[in-house]
Amino acid sequence: LDERSGMLHFPYFVDEEEENPGPQPLGQGLTEYVLRTGQSLLASPEVFADLEEKGEVVSIGPPSIDWLGVPLKIGGRVIGVLTVQSYTEGVRYTEEEKNVLTFIAEQVAMAIERKRATYALSQSEKQIRALIEAIPASIYFKDTEGRNIVINRAYEKLVGKERKDMIGKTDTEILPPTLAEECRKSDQKVLQTGKTYQGEEGLLHQNGEMTFFETTKSPILDENGDIVGLVGVSRDITERKKTEEALEESEERYRDLVEKAGIAILIDDRGGNFKYVNKRYAQLFGYSEEELESQSIHSVVHPDDIDMVLRYHNKRIQGKKAPSRYEFKGVKKDGTPIYLEVDAKAIKRGKRVVGTRSYIWDITARKMAEERLKASLLEKEVLLREIHHRVKNNLQIISSLLNLQSRYIQDEPSLDMFQESRQRVRSMALVHEKLYRSEDMARIDFCEYLKSLASHLFMSYGVNSASVELDVDVNGVYLDINTSIPCGLIVNELVSNSLKHAFSGREKGKIRIVLQPENKNKFKLVVSDDGVGLPRSLDVLNTDSLGLQLVTMLVEQLQGTLSIERNHGTSFEIVFQGAFK
Known part of the structure; x- marks a missing residue:
């Protein structure tokens, strides 16, 4: 019976009535x-008829007089049947034939079992040998005397000798003396203690190259538990050793570089606990490297900045955006504050952030210098504001003196001249006033300046803003003091001229001031009115008017150009180089 297929086979079949039917289902x-x-079963015709009537069997093949069958058993399991049958009336079977056939069946079953066991052992040995040969590791079996019984191809390759030259020989006969002695000692340890041995060994080849291998040896026990030998497995780890040595060398170079570079380095975990600090980091905070092994971020960050540092750390651990480089205040072991700059990066294993690596620089000296510089700048700013304030006050005194002096002047031309001089002084004082009131001491908002200047001029000349409209078109223009004063004087002269002469005999008029940036840091200043206009015979460059002479001189001071339009009033256009926009 083939148990795997469920088919019935007839390996031995002799019958005078029919041929071997071959494999067939049950x-x-x-x-x-x-x-x-x-x-x-001894089945006479009567027994067969009874079994057939009960439905246990059916008739198959030619009918027999007697049929005798006994089971072939191995360990209580039926593996087949031994049968004989008679087609002759005079040839019948009895219990005696049944007993004889049973005895024969037992012997046949035992023979089959032995043959099966022998075959299975042979197949098992073939499979084990094939497996041993296929394994890339070196495998060998030794007896209690240390002689090689079985070795695979990998072992041949490792030792560099053929199998026939190693079977039956000890390590002393095939390996270099030093290695052979190491192997002998580890063999004896396994054979004497019955425990598994693990270790690393090295083999120096004739070409001078060294092969390193990792060896595991285990005892072989017989059915009684006695040690009868050992099995060894040696795996070539030469490449791993070379990689480890290269890694150690690389780490040593990196460590040496890091220490000599003077950069403090910290590696911490997700909770901010220190996992590694270098010597410079320990020195920075006044600790020993051993002391910092049990510390965390809380130990070295000043209370003023701990919330910020922890917030950035937690964001980085969570994979969120956080500044990688920033400044914070630290604290040394003795409590001394220290200013630091850090460059922190997340450390990942796969997709998970497991900690951070930080590079830290001491910027205390720089921060202290910055503080001193800020204090110095603040002191200079205060001083500069005071200077502008005093200049403005002095100009205001001059303006007041001119005003007082003008009260003693009786002729109209001289009085106008004093008044004009006073307005010029006022325009310069206004620049200094704007500067000391401004947050930016280097420049002023020229739009605000022009509005203040024009408003003062309208008031000085007693002009009603309802009769003369003022339009100031200056947006986002800032000028330094060297540009603001001449520009202010020019506007003062031109607006004053318009207020005095442009609208004689008229109830309404308009003055327009425009300052706009041009290309290449140039500005265009336009002061115009819709009044009676300048006489066409008037040459601005050759005139007795002090005001127009002053305008011409100030344009030259600005290295600018001046052009005049006389249509529908008068328009002065000045293009000059500006310092700020």
Whole structure:
């Protein structure tokens, strides 16, 4: 019976009535009945008829007079049936033949079992040998005397000798003396203690190259538990050793570089606990490296900045955006504050952030210098504001003196001249006033300046803003003091001229001031009115008017150009180089 396929085979079949039927599925014949019940059967025609009537069997093949079958058993398991049958009336079977056939069946079953066991052992040995040969590691079996019994191809390659030259020999006969002695000692340890041995060994080849291998040796026990040998597995780890040595060398170079570079380095975990600090980091905070092994971020960050540092750290751990480089205040072991700059990066294993690596620089000296510089700048700013304030006050005194002096002047031309001089002084004082009131001491908002200047001029000349409209078109223009004063004087002269002469005999008028940036840091200043206009015979460059002479001189001071339009009033256009926009 083939248990895997469930087919019934007839390896030995002799019958005078029919030929060997070959493999066939199990049916309900007498043979199958014995297989099913596991009992011997002597089936006379009467017994067969009774079994057939009960539905246990059916008739298969030519009818026989007697049929005798006994099971082939191995360990209580039925593996087949041994049968004989008679087609002759005078040839009948009895219990005696049944007993004889049972005895024969037992012997046949034992023979089959031995053959099966021998075959299975042979197949197992082949499979084990094939497996041993296929394994890339070196495998060998030794007896209690240390002689090689079995070795694989990998072991041949490792040692550099053929199998026939190593079987039956000890390590002393095939390996270099030093390695052979190491192997002998580890063999004896396994054979004497019965415990598994693990270690690393090295083999120097004739070409001078060294092969390193990792070896595991285990005892071989017989059925009684006695040690009869050992099995060894040696795996070539030469490449791993070279990689480890290269890594150690690289780490040593990196460590040496890091220490000599003077950069403090910290590696911490997700909770901010220190996992590694270098010597410079320990020196920075006044600790020993050993002391910092049990510390965390809280130990070295000043209370003023701990919330910020922890917030950035937690964001980085969570994979969120956080500044990688920033400044914070630290604290040394003795409590001394220290200013630091850090460059922090997340450390990942796969997709998970497991900690951070930080590079830290001491910027205390720089911060202290910055503080001193800020204090110095603040002091200079205060001083500069005071200077502008005093200049403005002095100019205001001059303006007041001119005003007082003008009260003693009786002729109109001289009085106008004093008044004009006073307005010029006022325009310069206004620049200094704007500067000391401004947050930016280097420049002023020229739009605000022009509005203040024009408003003062309208008031000085007693002009009603309802009769003369003022339009100031200056947006986002800032000028330094060297540009603001001449520009202010020019506007003062031109607006004053318009207020005095442009609208004689008229109830309404308009003055327009425009200052706009041009290309290449140039500005265009336009002061115009819709009044009676300048006489066409008037040459601005050759005139007795002090005001127009002053305008011409100030344009030259600005290295600018001046052009005049006389249509529908008068328009002065000045283009000059500006310092700020």
